[in-house]
Amino acid sequence: MTFRPASYGACPVPANSADRIEMAHGGGGKLTQRLIDTVFKPAFAFSEEDLTGDSAAIGRSGSELAFTTDAYVVQPLFFPGGNIGSLAIFGTVNDLAMSGARPLAVSAAFVIEEGFALADLIRIVETMRDAAAQAGVRVVAGDTKVVERGKADGVYIATSGVGEIGSRTPIRPQAVRAGDPVIVSGDIGRHGMAVMAARESLGFEPPIESDCAPLFGPVSALIDGGIELHCLRDCTRGGLATALIEIARCADVTIAIKQAKIRISDPVRGACEILGIDPLYVANEGRFTAIVAGGDADRALTILQRHDKAAAIIGVVCEREGRTDAKIETIGTTRALDLQTGEQLPRIC
Amino acid sequence: MRYVDEFRDPDAARRVADAIAATVTRAWTIMEICGGQTHAIVRYGIDRMLPGMLSLVHGPGCPVCVTPPGIIDAACAIASRPEVTLCTFGDMLRVPGHEQSLLAARTGGADVRMVYSPLDAVELxxxxxxREVVFLAIGFETTAPTSAMAVLQAERKGLANFSLLSSHVLVPPAMRQLLGDPTNRVQGFLAxxxxxxxxxxxxxxxxxxxxxxxxxxxxxxxxxILQGILLCVRQLEENRADxxxxxRRAVRHDGNRTARAAVGQVFEVQGQAWRGMGRIEDSGLxxxxxxARFDAFKxxxxxRVPTERQTPCISGEVLRGVRKPDECPMFGKLCTPEHPLGATMVSSEGACAAYYRYRRAPEAA
Incomplete structure (x- = not known):
C-alpha cells in the first residue's frame, strides 16, 4: 500500500475527539493542557505567571498570600491509606506548600448524591477534620448541595485554600538553573496504585497504601534550614514525570534523571509491572520534587531524609537540549520523557 | 526486586551487547513478534546497543493492532443497543474502527466498560x-484461555445474558504468512x-x-531480549535453523496444558481477518x-462485520515489518495518539505508539 493523500478523508478517525469532553481531558496530560490553553486561559485572562505554579500569589505588599482551589472526584471514595476527605484537605494544603506557603484556612464544598449513606459522609468529614488538624489548618467555610440519584458518583468535594508565603524568594520554575539538583521527597507511585487496586478489586498482598500526607512540614524545614529553593512541585496527577516536564517547559531547561535513583516500593513496582503501567506517571498525594540551588543539594537531602528516608537526589537540571523537556537513563541508554496521552491503561497480555 | 532488577542490569546488558557485536559478521534482519518486546526495545534503546549490521523489525504481535476495524464497527453497533453493556480491555477502547472507536461510542452514550479480565464481564x-453483557474478546494465545474460562463460567452459572464477540488470533499462521510473502526480509524470529x-x-x-x-x-x-538476539545471531552465523x-523461567515446550485444554474445549480454529494483513487461514478462534448461545455473532x-477499507495508514506494512513507523509520512503529524489513523498508534503495544513515545522529541505544549 502506498500513501495516497487523496484518500485521507476515508481514514478511520475517531469522530468524537474534536467536540466533546473525554476522560483524558481530566488526566493531566496533553488534553488537559489543551483544555486550559483553549478554554480557561482565554476566559479568565490568566497570566503565564498564574499558570506556572500550583497556587497563585495574590498579595501586593508586605506578606504575600497564596490562593488555590481543587476538585476531588476519586473513585472509590475509600481506599487503603485514606479517602476522598483526606485528599481534599491534603491536596489543597499541598498546593499551597508548593509555593512555600503555610496553609491558613480552607473552604470545602460538597456535592452529594441523593441516597448517599450518612455514615459514609460522617466518616469522610471526620477524616477531613483529622487531616486539617494534621496539616495545621482550619476549615472555615463550606457549602453543601445535593443532586438527584445518578447525577453524581456518591460525593464530590471542592476545596480552596489560603496560605501565607514564608520564603524570602519566589519559588517558581523560572528560578530553576542548569546545575540544580532534582530531589524527590520519597518513594513514588503509592497513591495511584492504591486507588487503582481498590477500584478494580486487584487484591495485592499486602495492600498498597496511599501516600497522602501534608507536605508543609518538610517544605518549612527546607525554608527554615536556609535552603535556596528554586522550585517545588507535588507529583500528583500525571506523576513525577509530568511534574518534571512541566517545570522544564516553564524554565526552558532539560531535566536529566536516572531510573536507578528513583525509589519505588516493591509492592508498587510489582503492581506496575503486572499491569504494564509506568510508575513515573502514577499519581502521588504526599510526594514532591524539590529543585534547589546546586550548593544546597546535600543539606536539602539530609533535611528531607529526616521526614522520609527514601528521599533521594534523582537527577540534575541541564541547559535546554532542543525539544527535550526531560530524559531518563535506564540500562545505560537514555530516552526522552513526554507527557502521556490519555489515561494509563493496563496492558492486555 | 527479584526477576526484574537482574534483567535490567546495565553491566550485564553491555556484556551481552558486546557478545552480539563479536558474533555478527554480516547483515541480518531479525523480527521480534510481540508488541511488548517492541516497546521494551524502543523504550530501553536496545536496538541502539546493537551493531549497525543487525536490523530489528517489529512484528504483528500487538493484540489490539491486528484486530480488524470491522470487528470494532460490529462492537460499536452492538454497544449502541440500549440493553447492551459492552466490555473489553482498556487498550481496545481508543482503537478506531471505520466509523468510530468504542471510546467515542461511550462518549456518545453507549454503555462501554473497561474490564481487566473477561471473568469481570461474567460477574457483571x-x-x-x-442487561445483555457482551465481551469483545481479542488477543493471541495469551488472552484466549481467560475468554474460554469466561464462557465455561457463564455456562456453569447458567447465565443467559452473557456473550463473547470473539476476535482471537493465533501467532504461528501469521508467521507462516509473513515468511511466504515475497517482500519478506525477516531472517530470524524472536518468538x-x-x-x-x-x-x-x-x-x-x-x-x-x-x-x-x-x-x-x-x-x-x-x-x-539481548540474549534472544544473541542466540538468534549465533544460529544465523552458524547457518542453523533451530x-x-x-x-526458560516461564516457558515449557508444551506450554500450559490446562489453559490449552480450556481453549480447545471452547473454541475451534477458523480463518480470520487481521488488520492490515488480510485474511489468514486457520488463524482465528x-x-x-x-x-453458540454465548456467541455474540449469533x-x-x-x-455485520464489514471488510477493511483502504486507508493511507501503513499499519499493515508496519505489522509485517516491511516499514518502520517513522517511515510513514503521517507519523507524528497527521497521526498521533490523540488522533490515531491506525491501531498501531493507539495501543500501548503498538509499534507506532512506541516510536511516538520514545523516539520523537516531544512537541511543544
Missing amino acids: ARENPE AGHVCAVAGYRDYHAIARQFRIPIVVTGFEPLD VENQY ALRSRF RFPEV
Whole structure:
C-alpha cells in the first residue's frame, strides 16, 4: 500500500475527539493542557505567571498570600491509606506548600448524591477534620448541595485554600538553573496504585497504601534550614514525570534523571509491572520534587531524609537540549520523557 | 526486586551487547513478534546497543493492532443497543474502527466498560440480569484461555445474558504468512515469550524447518531480549535453523496444558481477518457450536462485520515489518495518539505508539 493523500478523508478517525469532553481531558496530560490553553486561559485572562505554579500569589505588599482551589472526584471514595476527605484537605494544603506557603484556612464544598449513606459522609468529614488538624489548618467555610440519584458518583468535594508565603524568594520554575539538583521527597507511585487496586478489586498482598500526607512540614524545614529553593512541585496527577516536564517547559531547561535513583516500593513496582503501567506517571498525594540551588543539594537531602528516608537526589537540571523537556537513563541508554496521552491503561497480555 | 532488577542490569546488558557485536559478521534482519518486546526495545534503546549490521523489525504481535476495524464497527453497533453493556480491555477502547472507536461510542452514550479480565464481564452479567453483557474478546494465545474460562463460567452459572464477540488470533499462521510473502526480509524470529508460556513452542519446529529460519522464544526484559538476539545471531552465523528457548523461567515446550485444554474445549480454529494483513487461514478462534448461545455473532445476527477499507495508514506494512513507523509520512503529524489513523498508534503495544513515545522529541505544549 502506498500513501495516497487523496484518500485521507476515508481514514478511520475517531469522530468524537474534536467536540466533546473525554476522560483524558481530566488526566493531566496533553488534553488537559489543551483544555486550559483553549478554554480557561482565554476566559479568565490568566497570566503565564498564574499558570506556572500550583497556587497563585495574590498579595501586593508586605506578606504575600497564596490562593488555590481543587476538585476531588476519586473513585472509590475509600481506599487503603485514606479517602476522598483526606485528599481534599491534603491536596489543597499541598498546593499551597508548593509555593512555600503555610496553609491558613480552607473552604470545602460538597456535592452529594441523593441516597448517599450518612455514615459514609460522617466518616469522610471526620477524616477531613483529622487531616486539617494534621496539616495545621482550619476549615472555615463550606457549602453543601445535593443532586438527584445518578447525577453524581456518591460525593464530590471542592476545596480552596489560603496560605501565607514564608520564603524570602519566589519559588517558581523560572528560578530553576542548569546545575540544580532534582530531589524527590520519597518513594513514588503509592497513591495511584492504591486507588487503582481498590477500584478494580486487584487484591495485592499486602495492600498498597496511599501516600497522602501534608507536605508543609518538610517544605518549612527546607525554608527554615536556609535552603535556596528554586522550585517545588507535588507529583500528583500525571506523576513525577509530568511534574518534571512541566517545570522544564516553564524554565526552558532539560531535566536529566536516572531510573536507578528513583525509589519505588516493591509492592508498587510489582503492581506496575503486572499491569504494564509506568510508575513515573502514577499519581502521588504526599510526594514532591524539590529543585534547589546546586550548593544546597546535600543539606536539602539530609533535611528531607529526616521526614522520609527514601528521599533521594534523582537527577540534575541541564541547559535546554532542543525539544527535550526531560530524559531518563535506564540500562545505560537514555530516552526522552513526554507527557502521556490519555489515561494509563493496563496492558492486555 | 527479584526477576526484574537482574534483567535490567546495565553491566550485564553491555556484556551481552558486546557478545552480539563479536558474533555478527554480516547483515541480518531479525523480527521480534510481540508488541511488548517492541516497546521494551524502543523504550530501553536496545536496538541502539546493537551493531549497525543487525536490523530489528517489529512484528504483528500487538493484540489490539491486528484486530480488524470491522470487528470494532460490529462492537460499536452492538454497544449502541440500549440493553447492551459492552466490555473489553482498556487498550481496545481508543482503537478506531471505520466509523468510530468504542471510546467515542461511550462518549456518545453507549454503555462501554473497561474490564481487566473477561471473568469481570461474567460477574457483571451475573449482577445485572436485566442487561445483555457482551465481551469483545481479542488477543493471541495469551488472552484466549481467560475468554474460554469466561464462557465455561457463564455456562456453569447458567447465565443467559452473557456473550463473547470473539476476535482471537493465533501467532504461528501469521508467521507462516509473513515468511511466504515475497517482500519478506525477516531472517530470524524472536518468538513471543508470553504466547509460548500458554501455547508452548511445538508448532514452531515445522516453521523453522520449512522456512530454514531460526526461532528463539524470548522474554520481555532488556536482558532477555539481548540474549534472544544473541542466540538468534549465533544460529544465523552458524547457518542453523533451530527452535531455542531463551525464556526458560516461564516457558515449557508444551506450554500450559490446562489453559490449552480450556481453549480447545471452547473454541475451534477458523480463518480470520487481521488488520492490515488480510485474511489468514486457520488463524482465528470461533466458539464451538456447543457454546453458540454465548456467541455474540449469533446473538446479534443483524450485526455485520464489514471488510477493511483502504486507508493511507501503513499499519499493515508496519505489522509485517516491511516499514518502520517513522517511515510513514503521517507519523507524528497527521497521526498521533490523540488522533490515531491506525491501531498501531493507539495501543500501548503498538509499534507506532512506541516510536511516538520514545523516539520523537516531544512537541511543544
